[in-house]
Amino acid sequence: MVFSTIDSQLPLHTSIQLPYEGASPKTLFKNILFAYRNKAKINHITGDTHYIALGLGRNTVLTVHDVQSAVQISNPLKRLYVKLLWFWLPALIVKRITVISEFTRIELSKLIPFAKNKIIVIHNAFNPTMEFVKKTKNKRPVILHMGTKPNKNLERVVEALKGIDCSLIIVGKMSEKQLLLLESYTIDYKNHYDVSYEEIVQCYQRCDMVSFPSVYEGFGVPILEANAAGRPVIAGDIPVLHEVANDAACFVNPHSVDSIRSGFIKVIEHDEYREALVAKGLKNIERFAPKAIAEKYNEVYKELSDE
Structure with a gap:
């Protein structure tokens, strides 16, 4: 939903859905292999599947929406598993990391201090289908x-x-x-x-x-x-x-x-x-118009294509 609002404002591209759901090692391996076979010159991971950076390689943009999913896991082995495959390894591989708020940038920088210079803030856009409709005061709100x-x-x-x-x-x-x-x-x-x-x-x-x-x-x-x-x-x-x-x-x-x-x-x-x-x-x-937000992503794509 977040990226569908700016889809029409981005250059010609292909949106690909990963075929396998879940977080088991087997599922991750199959999705990484699928990503490798379908990678393009520039790739953008927009969902909570950061680990496919292992298949896409360096010419990749990673968008991180949430950090708490990693730091709030009580099981230490599971927490290490998530930190390693969703944050540490992807952060080492990709060239750019975008986050949806300054608050998330601060949180993510603590989790991946070695890659904090890769992080930039690009806010979410509002969905234009949410149109203004004037509302008169209701006695019973x-x-x-x-x-x-x-x-x-x-x-x-x-x-x-x-x-x-x-x-x-x-x-x-x-x-x-x-x-x-x-x-x-x-x-x-x-x-x-x-x-x-x-x-x-x-x-x-x-x-x-x-x-x-x-x-x-x-x-x-x-x-x-x-x-x-x-x-x-x-x-x-x-x-x-x-x-x-x-x-x-x-x-x-x-x-x-x-x-x-x-x-x-x-x-x-x-x-x-x-x-x-x-x-x-x-x-x-x-400030959150789809065109303005899309332009910021297009600038990131251009930087990667010029490098």
Whole structure:
């Protein structure tokens, strides 16, 4: 999805899907062999298959979306396996490494200090199918919460919304614990998962505001989606979300239920503040236009072709 938004802006190329899924040594070997047989003059690894750099060789660009998948693994042997084949060896081989945020650049530099000079930041682009649709104030606001993994902070959001007359749309498969929490707080909600991007767009258009008080992110695409759709967004007060949103979000302490609740109330009750966030959001997404992001990748490809 990230690269489909800029696909038409890139030079003539072929997008290839790897044939085998999983992370077993056998799967990795087969995918590396497939990559070797299908490599071009310039190659770009855009998904979480960094290890195929072993088959593609030096004339390769590697995009790293996330670092926590390696450093948070508790099993020491598995953590070493991931660090070696997803980060250390690919970093030694490829000529350029792109990351989606300055925050990710800092994290990745700690993991591969020997290759930190190869790293450059190219942000994600917003998806142009997420169009602005003006929304009139709703007496009973509809709040869209994006994501159900622990870092997405759904549990604190549910606690923060207790007693606020609203409807909650949750995108992402919920755990039994999350379902029980929603029931215990008697919050009106709808849950969507395994949905198409067209359905995601519809969720943004139906809502009055977006809930994204994450405690950790590598980037924060829902902020761009909220900005593009013309919806105010409540965001976690963490460096990477400031990097993405600039001043186009209502920032809250993601570890404080009271702070999250205050953010929702401020956006719900203050019309001028809400409208200002929408205006700032429409300005903010200009930095992430697909054409501008694609140009940065094209510059990287040109550098490799000239070397």
